[in-house]
Amino acid sequence: xxxxKSIEELQGIISQAIEELDxxxxxSELYNPIRYLIDLGGKHLRxxxxxxxxxxxxxxxxxxxxxxxxxxxxxNFTLMHDDIMDEAPIRRGKPTVxxxxxxxxxxxxxDVLFVKSYxxxxxxxxxxxxxxLALFNKTAIEVCEGQQLDMNFETQVDxxxxxxxxxxxxxxxxxxxxxxxxxxxxxxxxxxxQENLYHxxxxxxxxxxxxxxxxxxxxxxKDFGKQVAGDILSNKKTxxxxxxxxxxxxxxxxxxxYYFSHQDFEPxxxxxxxxxxxxxxxxxxSCLEMMAENHALAIGxxxxxxxxxxxxxxxV
Amino acid sequence: xxxxKSIEELQGIISQAIEELDxxxxxSELYNPIRYLIDLGGKHLRxxxxxxxxxxxxxxxxxxxxxxxxxxxxxNFTLMHDDIMDEAPIRRGKPTVxxxxxxxxxxxxxDVLFVKSYxxxxxxxxxxxxxxLALFNKTAIEVCEGQQLDMNFETQVDxxxxxxxxxxxxxxxxxxxxxxxxxxxxxxxxxxxQENLYHxxxxxxxxxxxxxxxxxxxxxxKDFGKQVAGDILSNKKTxxxxxxxxxxxxxxxxxxxYYFSHQDFEPxxxxxxxxxxxxxxxxxxSCLEMMAENHALAIGxxxxxxxxxxxxxxxV
Numbered sequence: 152x153x154x155x156k157s158i159e160e161l162q163g164i165i166s167q168a169i170e171e172l173d174x175x176x177x178x179s180e181l182y183n184p185i186r187y188l189i190d191l192g193g194k195h196l197r198x199x200x201x202x203x204x205x206x207x208x209x210x211x212x213x214x215x216x217x218x219x220x221x222x223x224x225x226x227n228f229t230l231m232h233d234d235i236m237d238e239a240p241i242r243r244g245k246p247t248v249x250x251x252x253x254x255x256x257x258x259x260x261x262d263v264l265f266v267k268s269y270x271x272x273x274x275x276x277x278x279x280x281x282x283x284l285a286l287f288n289k290t291a292i293e294v295c296e297g298q299q300l301d302m303n304f305e306t307q308v309d310x311x312x313x314x315x316x317x318x319x320x321x322x323x324x325x326x327x328x329x330x331x332x333x334x335x336x337x338x339x340x341x342x343x344x345q346e347n348l349y350h351x352x353x354x355x356x357x358x359x360x361x362x363x364x365x366x367x368x369x370x371x372x373k374d375f376g377k378q379v380a381g382d383i384l385s386n387k388k389t390x391x392x393x394x395x396x397x398x399x400x401x402x403x404x405x406x407x408x409y410y411f412s413h414q415d416f417e418p419x420x421x422x423x424x425x426x427x428x429x430x431x432x433x434x435x436x437s438c439l440e441m442m443a444e445n446h447a448l449a450i451g452x453x454x455x456x457x458x459x460x461x462x463x464x465x466x467v
Numbered sequence: 468x469x470x471x472k473s474i475e476e477l478q479g480i481i482s483q484a485i486e487e488l489d490x491x492x493x494x495s496e497l498y499n500p501i502r503y504l505i506d507l508g509g510k511h512l513r514x515x516x517x518x519x520x521x522x523x524x525x526x527x528x529x530x531x532x533x534x535x536x537x538x539x540x541x542x543n544f545t546l547m548h549d550d551i552m553d554e555a556p557i558r559r560g561k562p563t564v565x566x567x568x569x570x571x572x573x574x575x576x577x578d579v580l581f582v583k584s585y586x587x588x589x590x591x592x593x594x595x596x597x598x599x600l601a602l603f604n605k606t607a608i609e610v611c612e613g614q615q616l617d618m619n620f621e622t623q624v625d626x627x628x629x630x631x632x633x634x635x636x637x638x639x640x641x642x643x644x645x646x647x648x649x650x651x652x653x654x655x656x657x658x659x660x661q662e663n664l665y666h667x668x669x670x671x672x673x674x675x676x677x678x679x680x681x682x683x684x685x686x687x688x689k690d691f692g693k694q695v696a697g698d699i700l701s702n703k704k705t706x707x708x709x710x711x712x713x714x715x716x717x718x719x720x721x722x723x724x725y726y727f728s729h730q731d732f733e734p735x736x737x738x739x740x741x742x743x744x745x746x747x748x749x750x751x752x753s754c755l756e757m758m759a760e761n762h763a764l765a766i767g768x769x770x771x772x773x774x775x776x777x778x779x780x781x782x783v
Contacts, residue, residue: 178612178615178616178619180615180618180619181611181612181615232574232575232578235570235571235574236571236574236575254551254570255551255552255618258548258551258552258574259548259552259611259614259615259618262548262581262611263608263611263612265578265581266604266607266608266611267608269585269600269604269607270604270608273597273600273601273604277593277596277597280593280596280597281589281593281596284585284589285589288582288585288586288589291582291585292579292582292583292586295497295575295578295579295582296494296497296579298575299494299496299497299575300494302496302571302575303494303496
């Protein structure tokens with residue numbers, strides 16, 4: 152039996168590698184913001200997934216370290232640019248790059264970070280390079296398209312559940328799927344395993360995002376560590392809202408339209424009134440079901456992967 | 468004797484290939500701006516250089532078309548992001564992307580365009596792929612660093628000629644050099660030829676930029692097609708300004724400081740007063756000499772390339 156490393160061990164390995172990243176110092180306007188953002192930490196989920204797969208196939212983890220660091224730097228690049236576009240003031244409890252410096256710095260540092268991610272990704276054995284690059288390029292484009300769809304939703308009144316699912320698949324799930332598949336490619340796993348892991352990533356990513364939407368409103372504030380119903384307060388179109396809007400009667404739709412198109416409500420009252428509609432329609436159960444469906448699909452794909460159950464226990 | 472294609476023929480081939488580019492349509496917020504920017508045209512200098520080298524080595528031009536389109540798309544990506552940072556309202560006589568749409572659109576469309584450039588670049592025969600990618604990544608980082616240096620100069624009082632030369636090398640010359648070397652790599656030219664063509668590109672690029680600076684002030688308005696002395700009016704630190712500032716006496720420096728740190732002068736008067744200082748110091752001759760030195764260096768590198776003189780006549 153394979154003695155799999157724990158997620159904490161893998162996170163430690165990634166943190167160490169990130170700390171040892173040899174970034175240039177000049178021009179400091181480009182490299183200080185990059186260093187600042189990656190030093191804000193985080194769970195390093197994507198590179199951990201790359202390592203996890205390598206571990207599962209009993210591959211030396213150093214062999215996938217370039218791909219792991221590549222996806223982590225790419226993820227940080229998307230954060231830097233998305234934060235500009237979303238006008239986000241705070242990231243992981245600290246000012247975002249465009250707030251601490253300015254928008255130009257965040258644009259150009261982001262661009263450099265993007266190239267840096269490619270510099271790691273290309274450190275791939277020749278026989279895997281074409282496949283890794285095709286996957287990475289496709290994923291990068293989809294992540295950008297996901298961000299665009301997300302921004303479009305801000306002004307779109309009637310967002311369908313299928314466009315919402317496409318958006319979270321592109322914005323969130325494909326990079327998780329890409330991380331898993333990259334690990335599998337470098338581990339020289341069968342094409343079938345690569346595809347199964349990719350689809351596992353897609354559905355687990357969608358399930359996570361749906362759970363995130365649900366917990367924002369129905370989670371325990373202490374456990375979740377975020378402002379309760381931040382998504383409602385910021386008029387965000389989540390799976391809860393979209394389910395509610397699709398199933399609402401005329402009166403309920405009026406309430407949703409009213410609270411999601413105006414500003415300056417008393418926060419508690421707004422959350423209470425919107426949740427009344429959510430509860431009457433039963434959106435929590437409906438979204439939990441959609442989440443569970445995606446989770447079940449994910450597990451199905453994972454079970455189809457050709458390693459023994461003990462070797463993939465980490466995921467479930 | 469090789470029957471080399473003319474620049475106009477090569478431009479025609481590139482224009483045709485750009486027209487036939489198969490870009491997605493949705494999300495339209497991402498792809499319409501990309502189509503808009505690349506349809507603004509231009510001389511297609513960089514992809515023409517790639518084709519020219521292929522032609523020089525008697526290689527089928529289709530073999531370097533992905534690299535040619537890759538550098539052209541990359542160049543357009545830098546234009547889209549630079550225009551945001553420089554707050555440029557007009558590009559090739561039309562509104563810039565961030566003016567016609569908005570900054571977010573220009574950021575994200577630019578990001579997608581950048582990935583698209585990689586999608587072409589990776590269409591390289593396996594045996595050349597590592598070298599092509601290493602060159603492209605290094606160049607992309609230098610181009611970003613060049614843009615950062617250029618932005619730093621806006622608020623830097625005393626810019627040295629050596630930092631200025633570094634800036635134009637990174638911002639302008641390295642992509643020309645990269646285009647030439649990419650053509651040489653795919654044509655399977657010797658390492659020596661590849662390096663000579665790269666250095667030819669660096670020095671011809673620097674020479675072109677210095678000439679551009681000189682013509683802005685001393686060129687014939689009709690021929691040059693730009694506002695006379697636009698660089699002086701926008702307080703831009705060019706080789707003329709830097710030469711003048713380095714050689715100025717106390718009184719001349721006061722004049723330069725005065726006109727380059729204040730706004731709202733009568734344009735004609737400002738240009739006249741600054742040019743008086745330029746002429747007294749003799750900056751035109753000094754910059755022409757620096758330009759000629761770089762041109763001579765460029766020709767030296769080109770002469771060292773192992774094809775016959777007739778086959779590289781296009782460049783001189």
